Amino acid sequence: MKVLLSIKPEFAERILDGEKRFEFRKSIFRKENIDTVVIYATMPVGKVIGEFEIGEIISSEPCELWKTTKKYAGISRGFFDSYFSERDIGFAIGVKNPIRYDTPLHLDDYLPGATPPQSFRYV
16 A cells, blocks of 8 residues: 655755655655555645655654664754654654656646645555
């Protein structure tokens, strides 16, 4: 099963370039059979631009999460700390085998009638 994630364009590009090997989330999907993330790059791109296989999902206190992922986080420590401020637990989704679509898709072409998810959406 796949999940559609809204990701800021600069982070989506880092994922597809192989620089960012973890996607950080404050909450995670509950279904266990999710194996692929479809990337919706938020505005100003506003398109579905690629996907990746899900590797390990790490759940930890933010301080420990940073220690484990910082080498391939693809974000600054300041951004990380700001994102997880006042959170006891954070999640890091491992990125495996990212694929950039040859032609980015409008969300409606990928999933008719869909609106961009605030966090994620099952597909």
